[in-house]
Amino acid sequence: MKHSALDRSILGGFAHGPVIAAKEALSFWGGVDPATGSVIDVHHPLHGTCLTGGILMLPTSRGSCTGSGVLLDLVLTGRAPAALVFSEAEDVLTLGALIASEMFGKPLPVLRLGPEAFAALSRAKTAEISDRAVVADGLEISLAPPATASLDLTDADRAMLDGQQGLAAQQAMRIICAMAAQQGACSLVDVTQAHIDGCIYASPANLTFAEEMVEMGAQVCVPTTMNAISVDRANWQAQGVPPTFGDPAARLADAYVRMGCQPTFTCSPYLLDSAPLAGETIAWAESNAVIFANTVRGARTAKHPDFLDLCIALTGRAPLSGVYLDEHRKARRVIDVELPDGVDDAFWPLIGYLAGRASPDRIPLLRGLNSAQPSQDDLKALCAAFGTTSAAPMLHVEGVTPEAAGALRDDADHVSISRADMVAAWTVLNAGPEEVELVAIGSPHASLTECRALATLLAGRRRHPDVAVIVTAGRQVISDARNEGLLARLENAGVRVLPDLCWCSISEPVFPTRTRALLTNSGKYAHYGPGLSGRAVRLGSLADCVEAALTGRVAPRLPNWFS
Numbered sequence: 001m002k003h004s005a006l007d008r009s010i011l012g013g014f015a016h017g018p019v020i021a022a023k024e025a026l027s028f029w030g031g032v033d034p035a036t037g038s039v040i041d042v043h044h045p046l047h048g049t050c051l052t053g054g055i056l057m058l059p060t061s062r063g064s065c066t067g068s069g070v071l072l073d074l075v076l077t078g079r080a081p082a083a084l085v086f087s088e089a090e091d092v093l094t095l096g097a098l099i100a101s102e103m104f105g106k107p108l109p110v111l112r113l114g115p116e117a118f119a120a121l122s123r124a125k126t127a128e129i130s131d132r133a134v135v136a137d138g139l140e141i142s143l144a145p146p147a148t149a150s151l152d153l154t155d156a157d158r159a160m161l162d163g164q165q166g167l168a169a170q171q172a173m174r175i176i177c178a179m180a181a182q183q184g185a186c187s188l189v190d191v192t193q194a195h196i197d198g199c200i201y202a203s204p205a206n207l208t209f210a211e212e213m214v215e216m217g218a219q220v221c222v223p224t225t226m227n228a229i230s231v232d233r234a235n236w237q238a239q240g241v242p243p244t245f246g247d248p249a250a251r252l253a254d255a256y257v258r259m260g261c262q263p264t265f266t267c268s269p270y271l272l273d274s275a276p277l278a279g280e281t282i283a284w285a286e287s288n289a290v291i292f293a294n295t296v297r298g299a300r301t302a303k304h305p306d307f308l309d310l311c312i313a314l315t316g317r318a319p320l321s322g323v324y325l326d327e328h329r330k331a332r333r334v335i336d337v338e339l340p341d342g343v344d345d346a347f348w349p350l351i352g353y354l355a356g357r358a359s360p361d362r363i364p365l366l367r368g369l370n371s372a373q374p375s376q377d378d379l380k381a382l383c384a385a386f387g388t389t390s391a392a393p394m395l396h397v398e399g400v401t402p403e404a405a406g407a408l409r410d411d412a413d414h415v416s417i418s419r420a421d422m423v424a425a426w427t428v429l430n431a432g433p434e435e436v437e438l439v440a441i442g443s444p445h446a447s448l449t450e451c452r453a454l455a456t457l458l459a460g461r462r463r464h465p466d467v468a469v470i471v472t473a474g475r476q477v478i479s480d481a482r483n484e485g486l487l488a489r490l491e492n493a494g495v496r497v498l499p500d501l502c503w504c505s506i507s508e509p510v511f512p513t514r515t516r517a518l519l520t521n522s523g524k525y526a527h528y529g530p531g532l533s534g535r536a537v538r539l540g541s542l543a544d545c546v547e548a549a550l551t552g553r554v555a556p557r558l559p560n561w562f563s
Helices: 067-076 092-104 115-122 155-161 167-183 204-215 243-258 287-297 308-315 347-358 376-389 419-429 448-458 475-483 486-492 523-533 542-551
Strands: 008-011 015-021 055-058 083-086 110-112 126-129 133-136 139-142 188-190 194-196 224-226 317-319 331-337 364-367 408-417 438-446 468-473 495-498 517-520 536-539
Touching (some): 008 092, 015 115, 067 204, 083 092, 092 110, 115 133, 115 139, 167 308, 167 317, 204 243, 204 308, 287 376, 308 317, 347 364, 347 376, 347 408, 347 419, 347 523, 376 448, 419 523, 419 536, 438 448, 438 523, 438 542, 448 468, 448 475, 448 486, 448 495, 468 475, 475 486, 523 536
Parallel strands (some): 055 083, 083 110, 194 224, 331 364, 331 408, 438 517, 468 495
Antiparallel strands (some): 008 110, 133 139
8 A cells, every 4th residue: 555654663673463453542551461461451342362473453552551561571471462553652562662672682563553554454364564564465554664863962861872871871861762762752851750660560571671770780860759569568478478479579679779769669659748749840650640740730741651760760861752742731632521419439530431431542621520629539539540541641620630721722622421421331340249358449549538538437337357448558648647546447447558569469368369349449440450350340439338348248339429
């Protein structure tokens, strides 16, 4: 077919295999099992499909920044797709492929095709990819070569590229420059702080990368916080976590601490005293944290993939592209939301989930919500759920979030979320048995106000003996809760409050093995939980969670605000 300037090789290489195409974006973390290469996201059209050796075609990726680590592990174990083909901009999986090539000598072709070529290739059964073309079932698509942007680098940038700041900074700057080129950036920007997501032990590749950087002498040069890790750092052995998992997970956390990162171990860094200010240029990874920082705090950060987060922390420099720039923070879609009367806390993760589905590839402006006066916890829940279904790094809520006024582009389109949409999504996310053996709170990590609300709802009562109630929270929140006597109240009610790890990284036996069904107030975990845990997962309000904790059951029902 005729060559289009939109058809481009992003990362070169050769591949052939069956075409595996989907119209919906996919998060590799929580969506693909690194041990098998199969899709485990029960909500995705490719659920159950093995991606190994295939020419995987997706609009883009979505969800977790940890997808880069999952892809790297798949490459290193021989379970990866043969090539990745996108129709839109994509950073997370591209970065994983770049690391595989740069640091481990294992190239994985990445392409971006225009609409016509992407649609044509999606219909093919098999394809062969080279640096110059894609050939498939009588179809030939010519490819423009990878972008080689001429970056306007400072003397300090060039010194790092030349190795004057050591091997680790040199490798980091090479990776940053390569990503800047494929993003179309012309220069780099200083950042004031970073947040590392790659410290989650999603796969052995995360540890391989981190220890390789430690060996090179890596040291962060800006204040750098750390995401939740995969074990309770001080207690995993006593909790019965097998050393085959606990040892590498702890080693991974230790590696980042050795590189100068702060052992904050929280997926809610916006709850820390170091939370960024409006307009502050930062470099965060972890999807919910990125979306909250941009949306609610008004800070500026791209949705940096795992590994790129460390590279930026080592250099203090990030590609000046995406939502670092004013023009890319505008809303390209208006979502009019039909607001029911008397909504409770369960409304916000549901709306975040639906807003992401309604705007999977662009920043939206949500209208109709300001009269509900969402709290910071409500916005936390909304942002986290939005990040599971959208690739966008932020959203705006009219009359609520700081940049919403004037955020709308002239060419923005309009969609709506109706009560019927809410009922349908609630029904999907609340499917499961009435009996519940586990209540899961803290995805993202619970705030102090959420812990207070839970203690108030429990009102001194104790959980049902057959129900485990677990809250995951950051160390600072747990310390504050202990100081005000809140932690003792929760523990007296039979609630376990765990530091360091969160629901998206928890594993057995800390995750109670006898669980058949669980209830959560998190839209994020309601989405990822079935694939990660293999259990039925239901979504409810915090009051629903308390009902389940006290009785061992809560009927699958529509919230009162639907009536």
